[in-house]
Amino acid sequence: MALRIASPTGAVLVVLVAACDGPQSALDVAGDGATRIADLFWGMAAGAAVIWIGVVGLAVYATRVRPGEHSGRTAKLLLIGGGVVFPTIVLTGLLSYGLLLIPELREPSDGRLIVSVTGEQWWWRVRYETADGRTVELANELRLPVGEAVEVRLESRDVIHAFWVPSLAGKIDMVPGRVTRLSLKPTRTGEFRGACAEYCGESHALMAFPVAVMEPAAFAAWLEDQHALAAPPSTPETERGARLFMAMGCGSCHAVRGTAAAGTIGPDLTHIGGRASLGAGILVNDVDAFARWIAETDHVKPGVRMPAFGMLAESDLRALGQYLESLQ
Amino acid sequence: MVKSPRLRDSLWMLIAAPTIWSLHFLFSYVTAAVWCAKLAEGASLGGARTAVAMYSAAAIAAIGAVAHYGWRRHCQETRHPHDVPTSHGRQRFLGFAILLLAGLSAVAVVYGALPAAFIASCH
Numbered sequence: 001m002a003l004r005i006a007s008p009t010g011a012v013l014v015v016l017v018a019a020c021d022g023p024q025s026a027l028d029v030a031g032d033g034a035t036r037i038a039d040l041f042w043g044m045a046a047g048a049a050v051i052w053i054g055v056v057g058l059a060v061y062a063t064r065v066r067p068g069e070h071s072g073r074t075a076k077l078l079l080i081g082g083g084v085v086f087p088t089i090v091l092t093g094l095l096s097y098g099l100l101l102i103p104e105l106r107e108p109s110d111g112r113l114i115v116s117v118t119g120e121q122w123w124w125r126v127r128y129e130t131a132d133g134r135t136v137e138l139a140n141e142l143r144l145p146v147g148e149a150v151e152v153r154l155e156s157r158d159v160i161h162a163f164w165v166p167s168l169a170g171k172i173d174m175v176p177g178r179v180t181r182l183s184l185k186p187t188r189t190g191e192f193r194g195a196c197a198e199y200c201g202e203s204h205a206l207m208a209f210p211v212a213v214m215e216p217a218a219f220a221a222w223l224e225d226q227h228a229l230a231a232p233p234s235t236p237e238t239e240r241g242a243r244l245f246m247a248m249g250c251g252s253c254h255a256v257r258g259t260a261a262a263g264t265i266g267p268d269l270t271h272i273g274g275r276a277s278l279g280a281g282i283l284v285n286d287v288d289a290f291a292r293w294i295a296e297t298d299h300v301k302p303g304v305r306m307p308a309f310g311m312l313a314e315s316d317l318r319a320l321g322q323y324l325e326s327l328q
Numbered sequence: 329m330v331k332s333p334r335l336r337d338s339l340w341m342l343i344a345a346p347t348i349w350s351l352h353f354l355f356s357y358v359t360a361a362v363w364c365a366k367l368a369e370g371a372s373l374g375g376a377r378t379a380v381a382m383y384s385a386a387a388i389a390a391i392g393a394v395a396h397y398g399w400r401r402h403c404q405e406t407r408h409p410h411d412v413p414t415s416h417g418r419q420r421f422l423g424f425a426i427l428l429l430a431g432l433s434a435v436a437v438v439y440g441a442l443p444a445a446f447i448a449s450c451h
Contacts, residue, residue: 088435095439100446103449106449
């Protein structure tokens with residue numbers, strides 16, 4: 001589609017406005033925390049605009065309207081009032097408001113759903129713990145019920161990562177040896193994107209995750225499905241894929257619940273076929289992407305611990321892909 | 329060359345208030361960290377908040393004394409402007425710099441203590 005932009009101002013506006021929506025925008029809010037942050041941003045932007053107009057107005061007044069000498073008393077008042085007292089009051093107000101928000105955004109759970117997310121180079125280990133004490137381990141995807149506050153507990157196994165879903169809430173560090181907390185309360189359903197917001201190594205930019213906010217009933221059904229064991233292979237091709245999966249040693253690092261694969265080093269793959277993306281938010285979830293990931297792991301995500309299985313024949317890669325795709 | 333003891337004192341006083349600020353920050357941070365890691369019951373920041381309040385009161389009092397010293401030094405030679413390169417001008421200038429740094433340090437101490445005023449939990 002050809003776009004005609006009438007003026008440079010129009011071009012600037014298009015660039016600015018283009019950043020205001022989308023699945024990873026802090027201004028396209030879908031959660032309580034993000035709403036507070038967006039309100040703060042707009043308030044600060046308006047305040048900054050007023051201050052800027054005031055300063056430029058004074059500069060014009062002093063250089064154009066009344067360029068002569070001003071009284072020392074007025075100059076002193078302006079310097080002390082505008083340069084010391086006013087910024088101190090404004091910054092104190094902003095700091096206090098920001099600090100007031102923190103306890104609410106990190107409120108601990110009172111028997112609600114708890115989601116533990118562990119950052120690892122360069123993927124996310126996700127564990128859901130329901131009020132009845134059941135847990136299930138997933139990876140690289142977050143699903144949440146709309147309108148319910150969920151406590152997210154954040155950890156790291158290696159270096160400092162940061163958990164950030166801009167549409168839902170602010171970012172928070174994931175520090176090795178510590179558990180940090182964040183309360184997420186989505187306000188509308190939709191698909192969003194989260195990302196690691198702290199440089200954590202060579203594939204930091206490839207460490208993302210899709211976030212789906214669902215109706216509570218759909219979420220409950222999905223979570224129940226995640227507790228289920230993996231579906232056994234149902235076609236000759238997926239059966240061959242399952243045999244290859246075990247023969248190539250994939251089960252040493254990955255778990256597929258309901259099979260002999262019980263590795264815990266890499267992501268749990270029990271329901272990987274049902275996830276919205278592969279490789280922590282970087283590939284679409286289809287057979288071709290599985291084959292590419294398995295054969296060219298180090299090219300798709302440089303530095304990753306999983307070895308590339310480029311020695312496999314194309315037909316083997318597709319069989320593995322079809323098996324993994326069938327794990328819905 | 330022998331330096332004037334008074335001038336040497338002045339330079340030390342120049343960094344006194346920022347030093348108090350940095351010590352306040354260090355003690356507050358270490359106290360909160362040790363409290364949360366070793367002593368907190370139920371993740372309450374209670375005792376550490378009291379300690380930070382006490383550090384803050386002591387730091388503000390000490391910075392107030394430094395500011396008073398700076399103000400006196402600035403005002404004692406009112407006949408001389410502080411923008412000429414004379415001994416008196418230097419003394420007045422240093423007094424004023426001590427006063428301004430004390431003001432900045434006092435604000436910084438308050439900002440360093442504000443988290444303890446608003447946040448009650450180690451979480």
